[in-house]
Amino acid sequence: MNKKTKHRIRTTGKAIRLHPRSRKLIAHTVIRALKNINTKQQNLSADLPQPARAVEFKKLRVLLVSAMPGEELWQTEQLIADQFRLLTKEVIAIKAFQSFSTALAQLNPDLLLVVGSDTSFSDNDLEVIRRANLKKAIWLTDSSGTSSSTGRLTALFNYVFTQNMYHIPFYQHSGSNSVLYLPFAADQNLFLPKYVDxxxxxxxxxxxxxxxxxxxxxxxxxxxxxxxxxxxxxxxxxxxxxxxxxxxxxxxxxxxxxxxxxxxxxxxxxxxxxxxxxxxxxxxxxxxxxxxxxxxxxxxxxxxxxxxxxxxxxxxxxxxxxxxxxxxxxxxxxxxxxxxxxxxxxxxxxxxxx
Amino acid sequence: MKLIAFLLPQFHVIPENSLWWGDGFTEWTNTRKAVPLYSGHQQPKEPLEQYYYDLTNAAARNWQAEVAKAYGIYGFCYYHYWFKGKLLLEQPLKHIMTSGKPDFPFCLSWANESWTRKWDGGEHEVLIRQEYGDEQDWENHFYELLDAFKDKRYIRIGNKPLFIIYRPGNIPRCEEMLQFWNTLALQNGLDGIYFVRTLGGFDIPGQGGFDANVEFEPHYTFAHGNTERLWNYMIIDGQEHLVFDYDQVWLSILSRSPHRNGGKIFPGAYVNWDNTPRLGKRGQSCIGASPHKFGWYLTKQIQRARTLYQSEFLFINAWNEWAEGAFLEPDQQHRFRYLEEVKKALEQTGSLSSVHSGARQPVFTPDE
Known part of the structure; x- marks a missing residue:
């Protein structure tokens, strides 16, 4: 078998064998083409708007302050705390007791989340919230109605979550830029299919x-x-x-x-x-x-x-x-x-x- | 399920307390002087219809048992004080022993701590120091309790009287003492003593000789509940006052692993906590307690006791710790609500019928 026959392209069988020079040439061409494609793609993607890097919730610490009116929603309060425990690194759950805002300095959370209404805040606590330099959200228990004092309260928070869509314009008018309709869900420990008498x-x-x-x-x-x-x-x-x-x-x-x-x-x-x-x-x-x-x-x-x-x-x-x-x-x-x-x-x- | 409530006998005058705290001192003295420290702080706690009882009065002791029985409490665990031969607050139990009344199960917990001016069982400003003797003192102590151990009302497990020790870690030669008592018990017609170690708010060294452990709440959770975030403080007149969240402590209790070195555990429950009647701002108070919540959590803990711990007992702190806010007894604010929740929890877990058959309906007025 001479060299020519050795490198001849065979058309039978499954494999197609090329001359080494041809293989080298093709390989170089492909590599050059891929490099060009990648460069172009990089340039192209640089022109597109880049999404902000998503915050990893499991690294967040949340201070959850319950200002629930009465006792009716205490289990909801516990449920909410539990869901945030599943989603974040740590939840510190406290009631809105007098001077609760000292916990902000103590704990330095990533998010202050108040759940409830405006029933029990002292002027001092409100002032501390206002000055606090962190993300602040309030999830209101306002399904049955709202008030001017609630409106003033919401203005202290970056994010306001309401139980009633109709309240959104009111909170926006009160000074809240980010207001979202976010109702409480059902407590599935209490509300579940069951046989009854x-x-x-x-x-x-x-x-x-x-x-x-x-x-x-x-x-x-x-x-x-x-x-x-x-x-x-x-x-x-x-x-x-x-x-x-x-x-x-x-x-x-x-x-x-x-x-x-x-x-x-x-x-x-x-x-x-x-x-x-x-x-x-x-x-x-x-x-x-x-x-x-x-x-x-x-x-x-x-x-x-x-x-x-x-x-x-x-x-x-x-x-x-x-x-x-x-x-x-x-x-x-x-x-x-x-x-x-x-x-x-x-x-x-x-x-x-x- | 047998619910046992810790009972404080410090509701009668003794010379020592009069000397240390002033004439006529009882636990009611602290209770009455309490004041609210902040908005929503409910103080003073007042017994229903101003029933400031005296536990040297038979009517008061009988009333306690009648009410407890009516709402499904199985028995009381009376605190017992023994300071190397010196007894304190022993009169109520002595009356119970000699009179045979009330006809209600009971057991004892040896509260082996020094008494201090801070009410903390510590080593500063000591009023009476808890000291321990050797074999002779152990023997004296055993014979002091033998009549109670033999009483038909005394709570037994496997025919052994259940005896709780509050701080066994403080007792030198504790295991030897327990063996000594078991020997004496056998010599005196008992099958031994069922020793129970308290899991409380202090270090708990490994010690042999105990048959079981009892969770003493909320102190056990304070000390061993991984609750570093539990405590917050509020500023009252420039002074810090420590507060904690009622639900968070219960969450910790109900989330606890049942495994503790293979030992038998009697789970615990707490009603509330507020020792500001004793300590004012220096004390601690609990935010968010209510009868309804207590009932909810107690129901869950009874279920855990039965299924997870295979325990027929659950210990509640407390029946009448008025100056610590831990009481089931009816008061002016909630009346019988806490006790009603106890009964409801027993009913919901199918435990009531096994407690006291034929218990009378709730009563208030003691038989004078």
């Missing part, structure tokens, strides 16, 4: 006051309620025939679990989350708050008018699998989409990475 069972549970709208809805629905057991939680239901009022202040999770269908109006979004977390079928009066985290028609049924309510109630009664599918999606999303974990993550993302 007969005492909690009903065909329909109405959530909301009798006046002004409850009566209107009830009247519209009356042709559908014959033979139904109907509970109502809210004010003013005591004297309505056929309605069994739920005791004021009663914990409602068992009623949610015992109701075949729940209709609610004029309620903060937390209630929709709680019902969803029980896997119950709910028809909610339409409200902009519902659209931020839920998808009406998919995981919650909404209505705009009494006629629409009546039509939808009739429809879903006749299509129980559809109603069940909506409730099931809501139950799923309670865990994976609008849980406290997602809310806490969103808060951190807003403060540190947006």
């Amino acid at each position: 007969e005492a909690y069972r009903c065909d329909l549970l109405l959530l909301g006051d009798a006046l002004p709208t409850g009566i209107v809805y009830l009247h519209e629905l009356s042709p559908l309620l014959s033979g139904c057991k109907v509970y109502a939680a809210g004010q003013g239901w005591e004297d309505h025939p056929g309605i069994i009022p739920v005791a004021p202040g009663a914990e409602l999770q068992d009623y949610y679990n015992g109701a075949e269908t729940i209709i609610h109006w004029g309620q903060p979004p937390l209630r929709a989350f709680q019902i969803a977390s029980c896997g119950a079928v709910q028809l909610a009066e339409d409200h902009p708050n519902l659209y931020a985290y839920m998808n009406p028609g998919e995981d919650i049924i909404t209505f705009h008018t009494r006629q629409e309510l009546s039509e939808k109630l009739r429809y879903y009664r006749n299509h129980p699998e559809s109603a069940r599918a909506v409730a099931t999606r809501a139950l799923w999303r309670s865990t994976y989409d609008y849980s406290f974990m997602q809310m806490a993550a969103k808060l951190l993302h807003t403060v540190f990475n947006s």
